[in-house]
Amino acid sequence: xxxxxxxxIARYFSAYGRGDAVELGVGDDCAILSLRPGExxxxxxxxxxxxxxxxxxxxxxxxAYRAVAAAASDLAAMGARPLGMTxxxxxxxxxxxxxHSFSQGLGLAASDFALPLVGGDTTRGPLTVTVQVFGAxxxxxxxxxxxxxxxxxxxxxxxxxxxxxxxxxxxxxxxxDESSEAFLEGRFHRPTPRxxxxxxxxxxxxxxxxxxxxxxxxxxHIAAASGxxxxxxxxxxxLSPALLTHSDREQVLYWALSGGDDYxxxxxxxxxxxxxxxxxxxxxxxxxxxxxxxxAPALGGYRHF
Amino acid sequence: xxxxxxxxIARYFSAYGRGDAVELGVGDDCAILSLRPGExxxxxxxxxxxxxxxxxxxxxxxxAYRAVAAAASDLAAMGARPLGMTxxxxxxxxxxxxxHSFSQGLGLAASDFALPLVGGDTTRGPLTVTVQVFGAxxxxxxxxxxxxxxxxxxxxxxxxxxxxxxxxxxxxxxxxDESSEAFLEGRFHRPTPRxxxxxxxxxxxxxxxxxxxxxxxxxxHIAAASGxxxxxxxxxxxLSPALLTHSDREQVLYWALSGGDDYxxxxxxxxxxxxxxxxxxxxxxxxxxxxxxxxAPALGGYRHF
Numbered sequence: 001x002x003x004x005x006x007x008x009i010a011r012y013f014s015a016y017g018r019g020d021a022v023e024l025g026v027g028d029d030c031a032i033l034s035l036r037p038g039e040x041x042x043x044x045x046x047x048x049x050x051x052x053x054x055x056x057x058x059x060x061x062x063x064a065y066r067a068v069a070a071a072a073s074d075l076a077a078m079g080a081r082p083l084g085m086t087x088x089x090x091x092x093x094x095x096x097x098x099x100h101s102f103s104q105g106l107g108l109a110a111s112d113f114a115l116p117l118v119g120g121d122t123t124r125g126p127l128t129v130t131v132q133v134f135g136a137x138x139x140x141x142x143x144x145x146x147x148x149x150x151x152x153x154x155x156x157x158x159x160x161x162x163x164x165x166x167x168x169x170x171x172x173x174x175x176x177d178e179s180s181e182a183f184l185e186g187r188f189h190r191p192t193p194r195x196x197x198x199x200x201x202x203x204x205x206x207x208x209x210x211x212x213x214x215x216x217x218x219x220x221h222i223a224a225a226s227g228x229x230x231x232x233x234x235x236x237x238x239l240s241p242a243l244l245t246h247s248d249r250e251q252v253l254y255w256a257l258s259g260g261d262d263y264x265x266x267x268x269x270x271x272x273x274x275x276x277x278x279x280x281x282x283x284x285x286x287x288x289x290x291x292x293x294x295x296a297p298a299l300g301g302y303r304h305f
Numbered sequence: 306x307x308x309x310x311x312x313x314i315a316r317y318f319s320a321y322g323r324g325d326a327v328e329l330g331v332g333d334d335c336a337i338l339s340l341r342p343g344e345x346x347x348x349x350x351x352x353x354x355x356x357x358x359x360x361x362x363x364x365x366x367x368x369a370y371r372a373v374a375a376a377a378s379d380l381a382a383m384g385a386r387p388l389g390m391t392x393x394x395x396x397x398x399x400x401x402x403x404x405h406s407f408s409q410g411l412g413l414a415a416s417d418f419a420l421p422l423v424g425g426d427t428t429r430g431p432l433t434v435t436v437q438v439f440g441a442x443x444x445x446x447x448x449x450x451x452x453x454x455x456x457x458x459x460x461x462x463x464x465x466x467x468x469x470x471x472x473x474x475x476x477x478x479x480x481x482d483e484s485s486e487a488f489l490e491g492r493f494h495r496p497t498p499r500x501x502x503x504x505x506x507x508x509x510x511x512x513x514x515x516x517x518x519x520x521x522x523x524x525x526h527i528a529a530a531s532g533x534x535x536x537x538x539x540x541x542x543x544l545s546p547a548l549l550t551h552s553d554r555e556q557v558l559y560w561a562l563s564g565g566d567d568y569x570x571x572x573x574x575x576x577x578x579x580x581x582x583x584x585x586x587x588x589x590x591x592x593x594x595x596x597x598x599x600x601a602p603a604l605g606g607y608r609h610f
Contacts, residue, residue: 023345027530028450029382029514030347032442040328041346042335043423045437047393049430077334088352088393088435118348125354126431130393132350137337145333209334225332 012103013087019116021083021136031118033083035136041083042135042142044074050127055170060098061105062189063129068109069191070212071131073263076198077210079143080135082113087120088130113195143201143208143267148226152206152268154283155276157194159240160215161252162187164259180242187240191263197276201267208267214258219266219291226268229288232257234296238280257296317408318392324421326388326441336423338388340441346388347440347447349379355432360475365403366410367494368434373414374496375517376436378568381503382515384448385440387418392425393435399427418500448506448513448572453531457511457573459588460581462499464545465520466557467492469564485547492545496568502581506572513572519563524571524596531573534593537562539601543585562601 017025024032035041048067050056058066068085075082087106091098110117115133166188168174169181176184193210201208207222215232223230237256246252268285275281322330329337340346353372355361363371373390380387392411396403415422420438471493473479474486481489498515506513512527520537528535542561551557573590580586 024447024449029379029448030349030385030440032383032447033346033348035340035346037342041338041340041439043338043391043437043439044335045391045393045424045426045435047395047426047428047435049395049428052429074334078337080335086348086350086437088350088437090352090354090433119350121350121352121435123352123354123433124357125433128395128428128430128433130350130352130426130435132348132391132393132437134346134348135335142329142337143334144329 012099013106013117013120016107016110016117019084019114022116022118025116025118026120031086033118033134038139039136040139042075042078042080042137043132044071045130045132046071046074047128047130060101064102064105065109065190067129067131068106068113068115069193069263071133072113072115072195073193073210073212075133075135076193076195077143077208077265078135078137079141079198079202080137081199082115082195083134083136084118085115085131085133087117089120090123090125090128092124092127113193138202141202143198143205145207145209145222146225148207148222148228148268148285150228150285150287152270152285153281154230154232154268154285155279155281156211156215156238156264156266157197157279158262158264159238159243160262160264161243161255161259162240163191163261164255165243165246174246176242176245180245183240183242188261191261193263194265197265197278200276204273205267205269208265211262211264211266213260215266216257216291216293222266222268223289223291229286230283230291231286232283232291232293234293236280236282253296257293317404318411318422318425321412321415321422324389324419327421327423330421330423331425336391338423338439343444344441345444347380347383347385347442348437349376350435350437351376351379352433352435365406369407369410370414370495372434372436373411373418373420374498374568376438377418377420377500378498378515378517380438380440381498381500382448382513382570383440383442384446384503384507385442386504387420387500388439388441389423390420390436390438391423394425395428395430395433397429397432418498443507446507448503448510450512450514450527451530453512453527453533453573453590455533455590455592457575457590458586459535459537459573459590460584460586461516461520461543461569461571462502462584463567463569464543464548465567465569466548466560466564467545468496468566469560470548470551479551481547481550485550488545488547493566496566498568499570502570502583505581509578510572510574513570516567516569516571518565520571521562521596521598527571527573528594528596532594534591535588535596536591537588537596537598539598541585541587558601562598
């Protein structure tokens with residue numbers, strides 16, 4: 001790593017590197033993380049490209065926060081305990097204002113999600129943010145996509161469609177009252193990965209995934225991996241009062257089913273389990289394949305290509 | 306991960322995912338890797354951007370191989386045993402010819418360096434390749450940059466300057482005989498991270514780094530982290546017969562001292578140790594700071610910004 005690049009990283013990001021699992025952070029050829037005896041490493045990588053994954057009007061601090069939240073959400077979906085992260089940041093130029101704002105959002109996310117920054121690489125090029133997260137899993141437990149059984153019940157955390165509604169607000173495609181706009185735009189810019197819920201579901205949920213590409217698309221991954229059919233009752237979808245300020249109920253349903261970026265968890269539990277706090281039962285697991293949502297607009301999730 | 310994207314990855318990269326440490330590879334929210342009892346995780350990330358880190362005439366298979374080699378070299382520099390890697394690939398379009406060639410190089414590198422591909426993310430945008438590598442370190446050992454002691458001796462593996470000489474050949478800046486050109490261009494496109502040497506140096510070397518930005522720059526990191534001065538004897542730099550076909554000795558010395566991308570190891574050993582195979586003693590560790598190379602052209606390493 002060249003001296004200038006190192007000093008950039010050191011100056012802006014070095015405050016966010018402390019954590020229980022961090023034996024060695026930024027500054028050598030590798031970072032070193034420790035696991036507790038018997039634990040396994042869970043890891044995932046997520047890339048956000050300007051203009052593709054976030055609008056070019058996004059504040060750097062929101063870009064950073066959202067990139068970390070998206071990656072952390074994959075740890076939540078596995079039930080993993082967060083250990084740390086690395087950042088691969090490609091920038092058109094070494095812009096101090098950008099780096100200052102970006103590092104604020106990164107630091108906030110590092111703190112909110114218990115993910116100390118243990119390493120990184122900064123390179124010159126079009127703005128691209130790649131976050132790799134590391135988590136710990138107990139020896140014999142993990143939330144996988146493939147364990148849903150016929151007869152299980154289908155759940156989601158939080159409320160759905162808020163991020164898509166917030167993005168539409170940011171684009172000026174509709175308007176609501178001030179507090180609803182603030183809530184929905186916050187749900188887009190500052191999503192909350194369900195890290196604690198994921199860990200609580202370990203050993204209970206038969207399957208889980210996080211909702212990054214839209215409920216229908218992501219539930220479809222559970223259906224495919226588990227070899228089952230999921231039936232979603234559109235009347236049970238949890239919707240926020242803020243989103244319900246939109247006058248078109250069909251548009252709201254579309255966002256809840258197909259809008260990405262909510263970073264809520266979608267999971268299955270055996271029948272008769274207690275409802276986890278902050279969650280809603282939205283359907284059931286049937287024999288067959290695919291996802292059905294009787295009475296809802298038929299639409300797919302977000303696709304990059 | 307959208308369905309199309311998943312099927313792209315699955316089709317091209319799924320063959321490279323098997324390894325002893327891989328409990329769960331591509332296809333769920335996270336990959337799961339296992340360490341042996343007492344081991345710690347070493348990890349590093351490396352981004353290559355087209356036009357910045359590799360010329361736009363580079364074959365996709367060479368781009369992939371070189372990106373993995375560069376990241377693996379950080380594991381070598383820590384003395385870590387390779388466990389696996391993830392790939393964050395940003396592509397202008399889902400080009401099947403590109404993906405086919407790229408995946409060939411990736412598969413070869415995965416096999417050569419024992420780094421199964423356990424996860425990834427593909428996104429649309431300017432060509433950017435980010436490789437995160439994972440390795441295992443014993444409980445109380447690691448090759449760090451900061452342990453060089455006054456009186457230690459300075460070593461490098463392999464030969465230096467070959468990649469820079471090879472890049473100059475590829476750009477048509479000079480010419481040599483056919484076999485020398487093939488050797489030097491291969492050293493640029495297909496570097497060999499010194500993974501086995503790194504593990505052999507654990508517990509022996511007092512400091513180590515890999516040479517990615519040029520010997521002077523990278524030795525400078527050892528000097529700074531260890532609080533010592535390094536003296537390099539330019540007459541002892543190991544130079545390949547292929548590089549020595551260049552008529553200008555000063556240019557050759559420049560490449561050996563300041564050309565990046567060799568991915569050899571630079572390390573220090575206490576005095577009187579046996580010379581590790583394939584290595585050369587090039588200098589010594591003195592009190593003071595910085596790197597001196599009496600009689601050599603005064604030049605810095607490669608800088609991104």
